[in-house]
Amino acid sequence: MLIREAHASDWxxxxxxxxxxxxxxxxxxxxVDLGREEGRDWWLLPEPNRTVVAVDDSGTILGTAKxxxxxxxxxxxxxxxxxxxxxxxxxxxxGRALGEYAVGWARAAGFRAMQFNAVxxxxxxxxxxxxxxxxxxxxxxxxxxxxxxRGYVGLHIMHRAL
Numbered sequence: 001m002l003i004r005e006a007h008a009s010d011w012x013x014x015x016x017x018x019x020x021x022x023x024x025x026x027x028x029x030x031x032v033d034l035g036r037e038e039g040r041d042w043w044l045l046p047e048p049n050r051t052v053v054a055v056d057d058s059g060t061i062l063g064t065a066k067x068x069x070x071x072x073x074x075x076x077x078x079x080x081x082x083x084x085x086x087x088x089x090x091x092x093x094x095g096r097a098l099g100e101y102a103v104g105w106a107r108a109a110g111f112r113a114m115q116f117n118a119v120x121x122x123x124x125x126x127x128x129x130x131x132x133x134x135x136x137x138x139x140x141x142x143x144x145x146x147x148x149x150r151g152y153v154g155l156h157i158m159h160r161a162l
Contacts, residue, residue, distance in 0.1 A: 001094065002099045005066060005100045007049040011040050013061045014053070017041065017086040025148045027123045028082075029155075050105055054085075054094050062086055063094040067102050070115050079106035079162075083126075095126070099133045109162045114160050120145050121154040134160040 006014070015036055022039065025032040030042070044051050049068040053061045063085035070080035081102040085094045106114050114135070119127060121140060131137075135158040142153035 001054050001056060001062065001097055003052050003054050006044060006108045008040075008044060009051075010053055010061060010064075011044065012082075014043070014064050018064075018084055021084055021115060026127065027120050029118050029145065031141075048109070052098070052101060054098055055161065060089075062089040062092065063098055065098040065102050065106050070117070077110075077112045078079055079109070079111040080112065080116060081106070095129050096133075099129060103160070103162070104134060111145070111162055115157070116158040119145070119156040119158050120147065122147055122150055124147065127156065127158075130158050136160065138146055 004054045007154045019036070019038055022028055022030045022034050023032050027127035030039075038161065043064070043066055045066050045068055049066065051066040052064065055061055063083065065081055065083045067079060067081045069076050070078040077091075081092050082137055083095055083098050083102070085098070116130065116135065119130065123125065127137075137156045138159050140154040145153050
């Protein structure tokens, strides 16, 4: 698996699984009816931020991550990131590879920590992965997310020092 910078030409391959994940409304705080162009603008970030894709040997996009400054000004030393793995390629280590890449990117870019602002507590695979990458739950916003199946569930704020 190779992780490389994402390009606008990758969006047609990202959009189908991006749309499926967002429209399901189970893991992201994005509007479930987010359109293709708006989604592209939210995901494919300009420098100094970074968006990457994980690809297999044939060039198939397996997943993607975006990394960015979490806040500005005097809080600009904290990074954040978001991840999506194509459901057709789950269980192959794509999420872990993207997570490790994001932590490395943030460290190399001089950030002092990473914070994930809204990790849905019922997304146990993501929570477990982030914990294994050194993140801890700082707090949980009770009923901060309206899950389409489970109703109101908590949103974790997760953090790790770099």
